Amino acid sequence: MAMTGVLRPGHAQIRVLDLDEAVQFYTDVMGLKETGRDKSGRVYFKCNEEQDHNSFILRKADRAGMDFFGYKVLDAAALNELEGKLNDMGVGTERVPAGDLLETGERVRFQVPTGHTIELYAEKTNVGNGLGYVNPEAWLENQKGINPVRMDHALIYGTDIDGTRDIFEKALGFSLVERALLEDGETDLGTWLTCSHKAHDIAMVRHDENDKLHHVSFMLETWEQVLRAADIMSMHRVSIDMGPTRHGITRGTTIYFFDPSGNRMETFCGGYQWYPDMQPNTWTWDEVGAGVFYHDRKLNPAFLSVVT
Amino acid sequence: MAMTGVLRPGHAQIRVLDLDEAVQFYTDVMGLKETGRDKSGRVYFKCNEEQDHNSFILRKADRAGMDFFGYKVLDAAALNELEGKLNDMGVGTERVPAGDLLETGERVRFQVPTGHTIELYAEKTNVGNGLGYVNPEAWLENQKGINPVRMDHALIYGTDIDGTRDIFEKALGFSLVERALLEDGETDLGTWLTCSHKAHDIAMVRHDENDKLHHVSFMLETWEQVLRAADIMSMHRVSIDMGPTRHGITRGTTIYFFDPSGNRMETFCGGYQWYPDMQPNTWTWDEVGAGVFYHDRKLNPAFLSVVT
Amino acid sequence: MAMTGVLRPGHAQIRVLDLDEAVQFYTDVMGLKETGRDKSGRVYFKCNEEQDHNSFILRKADRAGMDFFGYKVLDAAALNELEGKLNDMGVGTERVPAGDLLETGERVRFQVPTGHTIELYAEKTNVGNGLGYVNPEAWLENQKGINPVRMDHALIYGTDIDGTRDIFEKALGFSLVERALLEDGETDLGTWLTCSHKAHDIAMVRHDENDKLHHVSFMLETWEQVLRAADIMSMHRVSIDMGPTRHGITRGTTIYFFDPSGNRMETFCGGYQWYPDMQPNTWTWDEVGAGVFYHDRKLNPAFLSVVT
Amino acid sequence: MAMTGVLRPGHAQIRVLDLDEAVQFYTDVMGLKETGRDKSGRVYFKCNEEQDHNSFILRKADRAGMDFFGYKVLDAAALNELEGKLNDMGVGTERVPAGDLLETGERVRFQVPTGHTIELYAEKTNVGNGLGYVNPEAWLENQKGINPVRMDHALIYGTDIDGTRDIFEKALGFSLVERALLEDGETDLGTWLTCSHKAHDIAMVRHDENDKLHHVSFMLETWEQVLRAADIMSMHRVSIDMGPTRHGITRGTTIYFFDPSGNRMETFCGGYQWYPDMQPNTWTWDEVGAGVFYHDRKLNPAFLSVVT
16 A cells, blocks of 8 residues: 555644634634534534544633644554554553544544644544535535635644654654754754655644644645635734745745634645655754745744744 | 555656657756656656656657656565565566666566556655755746646556556555546546545546557646646647646646647646545546536547547 | 726626526626616626626626626716717717616717627716725625626627727727737737726627627636636536636636626636837737637637627 | 826836845846946846836945836826926926936926925837737746836835825826825825826825835736745845735735845735726724735834835
8 A cells, every 4th residue: 555554634632712712713714614512512623625524623621722633544453553563662552432532433542752642543434525426526615714625734842852753753654854953953943744745744843841732734725825814814803923924844835823712723835745755854053944934034933932 | 654655656758759859848848857868869857846867758769659657666675565466466577677767776567457568666866856955945946948846647548447457456555536437337437546645646548549648747836837837838839638727537727738749748736635545536427528627527529539 | 187088897788588597697606796676677786896886787688698888987077078079070979867777877878880889977876895995804705606806898799890999099098909910911800909007998809790799808816716717617517618718819817608698708817007108919810819819829619700 | 098197107216235236136036127227327127028118227326215216108298288287286397308218208307295206208118028019929938036027116205295195196197095094093194096097106105204215016917926026035035024915005915025225125916906986995093004914914113114
């Protein structure tokens, strides 16, 4: 098989301070589709093109941030094999029973050295993207809001990004695509890894607190959609952190913005195609600004400090 | 590993009637980069973003068409394993020595039931895309012509597309992404398969002659680049077969056009992301026109008949 | 004043065979806004950005085509002065009383040598574009259909296009922007004229029947919107005549398509800016195909023959 | 005539500190075409689509800024008539002889109350845009740099913007398109005026120094070209002040950046079409940030203070 093991980022569970306000934001402004609510009050969403039941889950809490980030794997055999590799590396795993998340099978849950909870799962009900599988139209009319194609990746912040990267590479089969170096020219400030030929399926930045979220990213199809997203943010008085601009790293175009609870989100477009035979890019400390924000070639103060 | 076995379409060798005219066309109009010529007179090209030495090779001959289409695989072990799977299915293989193609390692060559010669290889010299791997700029200035990102896929025509598909699926690990049915509602007119999360890495259409090429496709990044490509074709009096338009199948935007020898080529943009847990699309005979040319919803006469 | 006399194309009245079907088409597919109906049953529409009450009017009739095409002029004084110039040229005029068209002032109506009825008027109620005039947002969310910016121009067919052009130039102050020549290298096949710095505000093609409509054109803002328009046409099974493609003449991008009554309409984007000190372009007979459809460089059979 | 009197912004003469560095910047990065140098050492440029000999002139000086901004008028009669209107308003005029600027006829020069030198002229040699006037191709291949379509407008800063606006409106026939108010809700912070159906041909902001330049703007055709421009600026380490983003005022998309002498320039795309029968927009003091930078909805500190 050409795509095996971990397939793609599958779900992110996000903490919000006011659930109604958050649901309204993610529905009307982001244009996600609500697909369900569970007994514990969590609200489930999927993006426009996604076929699986959910990719983004909101949980009411007293502080913002991300509970966990999950990857879909090829099948049950892959789930077992990947759990075995995690255990072989000394990473403890827990099985969360099927149905704990709506329409989602059993999950293998574990903690990475940066303190984040990562999950793997093989089953999530295919509810379709509304176009059907016979003679489908090209897209669905009359969608609202920013309307991203899919949940694309997350950037996480924590202390031991080397340890977390090690697990993603050695147990989960991810590859290094880009890295940014600290002033010493050796230590990674951040790394961008993929499990596919997308430019990144996870990214991590070194930070003195653990289990922090920098952003969850949603994919848009064109730079014109990025402009449209920024316009919609303005119309709804969304706080934009940065953009529209381009990243040097991955070359994607981007807007960073904050949801009503202060979680940073991204709308992202493009990024080159990467294959595991290619050579990773390195960004040196003096050019890391260009790596993050290609046009301004300098970091904005919020990039390294504001996380949830 | 998340991407294993066959990585991507790696090279196509195309026959042209007049080498100088073809080189000029692929250099000035298509904007490919010539990277070398070998003793037998073949001319090698790569696309703008490609890091490997070559992806498109021209050979002078007395009739147009495609000599072979090659896929890069992860490594030598994958090459051996894939050859084993081919042999297990009764597909005879031949080893073409390293160096037969410039800067390219040993190739495993075999014939599929539609008569086409397919190759696998693990090594091709990384010559880079000219941006370097340290603090790279976003793109190279002052490129000429249509300047595609990469060689993307091919569509082949032949009698036994079921047999060819079988080999791509069972030996090479490809997955079915879309299919178009004949009037009987059962037999495939054509199938679109992937070895990645691109919408297609090979496609095949049922036809009464074997070893025929419908087109080799080159990827562009945006719909505006597709317009620009059509403009450049017009300026250079290139014969456009169809487009700019959209395919229903894969949803990509497209132009079909002919090189000076009559080989149909495509500039392609977009197409959705596909993963092996997703459900393939089916196009019924009455809507196959919309599958191929989404806007007109009918085939043009050349689509099913003109091949090289 | 820098813009004086005739300001812009202001309204077109179109005959349709089935009013309900036409209203549904122009509302749901084209995305025009219905702004009123009058006692005689005519239905009035405006486009998304237009501030005046109406720009497109449907009248039920037993054959398709255009009743009249109207231009808004700067003010009542300009209306009188332009009427005087028409009369001085021997063009008879008629005053249609205010209110005959909803929310529209008195109109000066006259016939041009190609048999078309042209109107001038100075008053039409400003109903706004829905954004207001104080701190307006950039655009209105949740619009449906193709949603053009404005009604842009018309292309009319008739015998004596020299005579009609003469009136547009000498009485109405239009300028010649482009012309296409017949085989004799002298006679105009067609001419494109402007009263602004748009590439055209009227166009006319020589044809053996009078008072014929080739198309009314609606402006879109981007090439991506042109793709989106073609997608929407496909979803609604609209008959596309040609496109998406580019015109050589004006350089605009275009789709020609037919409404349910067989009237050809266009969605148009771009076109260069023209000023009256610039030199017009000429297209010779052998290249008129490239003038009309720049990519294919040949006319489709419908272009010269199908009119309503 | 539908376009009479003042046609369009025709030329800007800019002071630069280092001529060679400036020429290199405007040639290689901006992609302007050098069309000549005069005896006094001034260097002349035109933009890609412009047909007149020059639109942008560099003069070496010991401080940056703009010497004068000129408008092309319809013909010699219009020049005389406009000079008459200026004199009638008490604005003194001077005739600069033909040939003082290369390939440019006699100019009527005058000072507006904000201290800026404005010029009118009727003649500048048409050197063409390189496409010819017979069967022209859609655009010129192999251009370099940002390659704007035309010089579009200027934003000037000075004390008495009411007086300057008065002259533009009453003598030159410009119309008010948008205004931004100060905290008192009455006084204009700035006004945007047009002499065509472009959203602006001049803009002025109230400031405590006279004869200051905020920026000269160059038009691009698409938002994708705006991204490309920002990329090229980054590659050449151009200092970007703001963008890519959208203006609320005019709705155009924009990048503000600085030339090597510190003159702010803009690449601009879009903006709605305006006609003199339309109602101007007003931006209140609390929303002026959104008027200038629509996405961030706040001014950056440089906007009101950094001028040359």
